[in-house]
Each structure stands twice: as C-alpha cells, then as structure tokens.
Amino acid sequence: MPDLRNLFPRNERYFQTSVWYCWLCQFIRSLTFFLMGFIGYMVNVVFGIMLVSGEDKITEGLLYPRESETREVRSLDGVWSFAKSDTKQPSEGLREKWFLKDLADSTNVIHMPVPSSYNDIVEDAAVRDHVGTVWYERKFFVPKSWQTQRVWLRFGSVHYEAYVWINGNLVARHSIGHLPFETEITSHINYAKENRVTVLCDNVLLQTTIPQGKIVEQDSDNGRIPIQQYTFDFFNYAGIHRSVHLYTTPNTFIKEIILDTDVDSEGNGIVGFRIIANNNDTTNYAKVMIYDRERNIVDTQAVDGSLTGTATIRNVKKWWPYLMSSDPAYLYTIEVKLSTRAEENVDVYRMKFGVRTLKWTNTSFLINDKPIYFRGFGRHEDSDIRGKGLDFALLTKDFNLLRWIGANAYRTSHYPYSEESMQFADEHGIMIVDECPSVDTDNYSNELLLNHKFSLEQLIHRDRNHPSVVMWSIANEPRTQKTNADQYFAEVARYTKLLDPSRPITAAIAVHMNSDELAKYLDIISFNRYNAWYTNTGRLDMVTNNVVNEATGWHEKHNKPVLMSEYGADTVEGLHMLPAYVWSEEFQSQQFSKHFEAFDRLRSSGFFIGEFVWNFADFKTAQTYTRVGGNKKGVFTRNRQPKASAHLLRKRYFELASELDNYHTLPTNLYEYTSQNQKQLDRNEL
Numbered sequence: 001m002p003d004l005r006n007l008f009p010r011n012e013r014y015f016q017t018s019v020w021y022c023w024l025c026q027f028i029r030s031l032t033f034f035l036m037g038f039i040g041y042m043v044n045v046v047f048g049i050m051l052v053s054g055e056d057k058i059t060e061g062l063l064y065p066r067e068s069e070t071r072e073v074r075s076l077d078g079v080w081s082f083a084k085s086d087t088k089q090p091s092e093g094l095r096e097k098w099f100l101k102d103l104a105d106s107t108n109v110i111h112m113p114v115p116s117s118y119n120d121i122v123e124d125a126a127v128r129d130h131v132g133t134v135w136y137e138r139k140f141f142v143p144k145s146w147q148t149q150r151v152w153l154r155f156g157s158v159h160y161e162a163y164v165w166i167n168g169n170l171v172a173r174h175s176i177g178h179l180p181f182e183t184e185i186t187s188h189i190n191y192a193k194e195n196r197v198t199v200l201c202d203n204v205l206l207q208t209t210i211p212q213g214k215i216v217e218q219d220s221d222n223g224r225i226p227i228q229q230y231t232f233d234f235f236n237y238a239g240i241h242r243s244v245h246l247y248t249t250p251n252t253f254i255k256e257i258i259l260d261t262d263v264d265s266e267g268n269g270i271v272g273f274r275i276i277a278n279n280n281d282t283t284n285y286a287k288v289m290i291y292d293r294e295r296n297i298v299d300t301q302a303v304d305g306s307l308t309g310t311a312t313i314r315n316v317k318k319w320w321p322y323l324m325s326s327d328p329a330y331l332y333t334i335e336v337k338l339s340t341r342a343e344e345n346v347d348v349y350r351m352k353f354g355v356r357t358l359k360w361t362n363t364s365f366l367i368n369d370k371p372i373y374f375r376g377f378g379r380h381e382d383s384d385i386r387g388k389g390l391d392f393a394l395l396t397k398d399f400n401l402l403r404w405i406g407a408n409a410y411r412t413s414h415y416p417y418s419e420e421s422m423q424f425a426d427e428h429g430i431m432i433v434d435e436c437p438s439v440d441t442d443n444y445s446n447e448l449l450l451n452h453k454f455s456l457e458q459l460i461h462r463d464r465n466h467p468s469v470v471m472w473s474i475a476n477e478p479r480t481q482k483t484n485a486d487q488y489f490a491e492v493a494r495y496t497k498l499l500d501p502s503r504p505i506t507a508a509i510a511v512h513m514n515s516d517e518l519a520k521y522l523d524i525i526s527f528n529r530y531n532a533w534y535t536n537t538g539r540l541d542m543v544t545n546n547v548v549n550e551a552t553g554w555h556e557k558h559n560k561p562v563l564m565s566e567y568g569a570d571t572v573e574g575l576h577m578l579p580a581y582v583w584s585e586e587f588q589s590q591q592f593s594k595h596f597e598a599f600d601r602l603r604s605s606g607f608f609i610g611e612f613v614w615n616f617a618d619f620k621t622a623q624t625y626t627r628v629g630g631n632k633k634g635v636f637t638r639n640r641q642p643k644a645s646a647h648l649l650r651k652r653y654f655e656l657a658s659e660l661d662n663y664h665t666l667p668t669n670l671y672e673y674t675s676q677n678q679k680q681l682d683r684n685e686l
C-alpha cells in the first residue's frame, strides 16, 4: 500500500519558498547537475561504465475486463465531479484530505465526462493550460451478490500520474499515462451503502518522466506561475482518458494468459499457452478450448501443474493484414476454465487471438512467410472536445477511414493507444508498430532509463497477445547523437528483446545516420524526414533523390531493412494554390507524389519495407507560431474529412495492394470517370 507521506506532488516545491531563494536553489541545483553531469560523463567515457540498469519492475494481472459465467463487469464511465487544484498549491487537497469526504464539501466542483481529457471541456484557458493536480470523484453501488467475490477497480489510462482512494482509503498509485492499472478493492467496499472513488491526477512532466518535460517558473500578471515545457509536438492532454471498470473475479482466478503462436510445416497452428492463477497452487488444473470464428471447437487441452500447454489447430486460418488476403484478420477464441482441487471451473475467461508468423532478415520483414510492405500512417489519439479521451464513434470512424484509404498499418505515435483500439486492429487486420511513450528522449539518466524500461514492460505486458502488433518502437526521435545515448539504448533494446524475442524492434530516428548511436541495436530502421518542409521548404525538386539517398545510406551502414516512418507537409484544408505553394492542398499532394517516386525506386532495391505518412489526421499541439490551430499534416482534417491528398494516397495504397498482394477487388469509386480513354489507361496500369 502506498505511503501517504510520499504523496506530495512533484511540482509542489516550486511554491514553498520565496522567489530569490528559489533562484538560489536553482543556481545550486544547476551547478550540482553540471558537476554531476560532468562526473557522470567522465565515468561513462573514461571508464566505459554502463548506466546502471537498477531494479526492473514487473507488471501483473490486467487481463482486459470481460464478463463470463464467473465474472461481472460494470462501467464507471459517465459524468464525474471534478475540481482543479490551485496551481500554486497542488498539494492543498492532500494536506486537507479531500479524499476523506465528498469533493464538493471541500472545494468547488464541476461536471467532467469520463473518459475524456479535461482540457477542452470548459471555456477557461486556466483549465486547458492547467499545470499540476486535478481531482475527480464519483459514487457507485455494488450489488450484495458481489460480497462473495473479489472486486477490482481498473483504469484504462490516467495521464500522467494517478492516486486513487476508495471511501477515503488509498488503493492505487500509477505513473505513466496511456497504460492501464488496476487494484483489488474488495476490503474497501461498502456492500450495503454508497461508495466513493476519488482520483488525483497530476499532469506534470519532468526530465525523468516518459515522455520528458520541464517545469519552469515565470512571471505573469498573477505572480509567478509554473509553466510546463515540452519539446514534443502534441498537446499534453490530461485526465481520465480511458474507461474505468469495476469487475469481479472469484477468490481463485485467472490472473494472466500468455500466448505464443506459430504455424508448422504442414500448415497447422501451434498455440502455446501459459495460464497464471493468482494462488500459484500446483494442484490447480485447467481446461483450454479453442474455437474458430464460427464457434466450432477446434482443439481442447487439459493442463495441470504449471498450467502450460500447446493447442493445435489443424489447417489453421492465419491472421493476415487487410488487403493481403481475401479473408484477413481471422481470429480464434481461447476459452480457459480454471479448476482447483476443491472446485471445478472456478474461473472462466475468453479472449480472441490470431495465428501468424513473423520473420525478419537483413532486407525484409515477413508475415506468414510473405514480405510485408507497410502502407500506413503515423497517428495520434486526438479529437476536438474529447482530446485524448476514448470515443467509440471516433475509433470506429478511424478504422473505417483506414480501410477506405487502403492502409494496412499504423504506428501508435507517440504512446500506447487504447486497448480497445488494439482490439479493433486485430479485428480489421491493421498491423501495429506499437510505440512506448518516449519522445525526443534526451538528458539520459538512470531514473529515466528505469522509467523508459518500465513503460516498455507495461506496454509489452498489455499488448503481447495481439496478432496486429508486429513490431515494438522503443522511441520517437531520440537524441541519439548525445553522450550516453549509446549505453542507454543498448540497455533499452536489450531489455525489450528480452521481454519479447518474437517481434522485431525499431525506433523512429531523425538524427543523421553519421551521428546516430541507436540504429545498430535495432532490427528494423525507421527514419523521419521532412524534405521540402523543414528542410528546403517548398522545394519539390529536392525530395525524391534525398529520400532515396537517405534510406539507402541507412541500409548500407547497418545492413537492415528500412522504412520511412514520417514524411509530410502541413496543409490548411481549402487552401488552393497553383503552382503548388506550402500549406496548400496542391503542395501536400505533390510532396506526397515526390515521395512515392522515391519509394518505388527504393522498393526495387530490395531492402525498403514501408511508408508511413505523417499524419492520419490534424491534431492539437502546444501553442506556437509554427502551428495554425495545431499540426495540419493530416491527410484528414481533425473532423475526419479528406483533404485532396487522401484521394491520391488512396489510389496509391490500393494500387500497391494490387501490385504486391494480388488484391484485385478494388473499390469501384477509386477512379472517377473522366473519359473512356482515361478509364482504359487506369485499368491498364493495374
């Protein structure tokens, strides 16, 4: 159980002292950091001692909440009470113990939807730009029948740090947004009367959080205030971003199911499984049934002792990505019935899974022994009003658009996306490059390393059973030219491969290949580059050769497959300019087209395995003069309407599906009729 004495939020110290004293402190701190940095540098450089990896944390449990004959699930989503702390006193509510009574008895509360970011819900810049803690609270009842069960409280994600109380008792504390956490609350629940859940959420990012940020103090018309600075290019939305569930398990229950699938030379699916029960009792036993999509039983296994076994699926229907097969995204269901010596079928849990193989060489990446060519996107979880809040209408729309445009992949830039979106990806056959929340990684330290590794551990623990996840991305645009980057990433890469040797690892690199110290540890090299945008702005004649040369350079240096993980141009929808001019729809389309030429040249050289446009849709960023209402590099607007480039990209992605994956059932409206002659030409090209 976390200790209340350690609970004071991390930015409180900025307001405990007078200003001059703070400056003095900061000077001393800076001097100390400088000296420590210098000593650290000497230690690393002169003695070659690696960053100490410290103690690795291990996540447990967290099966997605699903009903069964032994489990009940209740959603706590809805409208909660909400209060923003005074920015200058982020710990006030803790000191005054607001969690012990109704929030409204301690402070002014407003309504706040869950799940959602809180930032864009009210018309107050102080809420949108708030730095520090906020409070959430709601009431709930549990049925009397739950008295004989264990009761769990599970959050899909609270950004960035969360403290949770049930009826005034601290039950959970979790850091790193975008990742789930849960806790058992059986002994804290009132079965006969109302219950209260209180959440404290802190959005402060520091140099040791993932991602990193910095708090600086500045003078304002209201005195000195903390400002959250960060280098990454998306708004630091905060709040209870994903669903909150109550669920029950029996006393003895299935804690984890770990799958490892393969296909043998005769085309049978091999499903290795490991079941972990909470009581770790070797007298437990389990029955495992595998069902196909039509609910036919395809294998049954009985296991005891270690609860580890292998199921076989004769003539398995493999999980294929969208447009790579006429029957993509085939999913089976595994049903686990756990029994103890005392009771049969104490707990039942079912989940879907797919069977596919992954292999990679120096030049290619294969799924089910067929080379993958990624046609995809970098994305964000972002929309108006909801910010980063989970929204099923948006999620469904996004997957419909991905299919409409013929994409087969996306990267979860720049953090883990919702569990529900991972399930959608499995169901729709969209391959996922699954990224941890490390963006612009810099100022390497032991604490950062531990948190970075922990973010990957939590991510892999959460997503390891998804067939859609084909690769782990260990960072976006890390500063891999800096001192200590080499040792730091050697350790991050080693740890990730240790956690999951079945998938390749990558990182989206923007540093020039001559100064980068990370690519050598990766299986697949991804690079981000903005030709004709951040470099040689407007020069459409300086794209194609540069892309070809850079991709070729990476391959020649490291002898690994290469993909382009970001390219693009900001585009204001409805802005048209001929000849093409930056920010116009014409420019975005033509800049894409120049990249397509490069990609096609690269494809013929044999090591180039994919293209990811930046970005799927426009998204909000911090306020800056380089952004008009946010980042406008979307192929779709923030409201998910296509820009001109979407139609161009759609043609290319379907043409690639036809050329590379024998997918010939193209959408009938891919080419609008212009003339008989043109229609003939289009058809001939395919």
Ligand code: BDP
Residues within 6 Å of the ligand: 232, 233, 234, 414, 476, 477, 510, 528, 566, 614, 631, 633
């Ligand atoms: C890349 C970043 C991405 C940004 C993009 C841009 O990886 O997060 O949004 O640049 O500037 O460097 O549009």
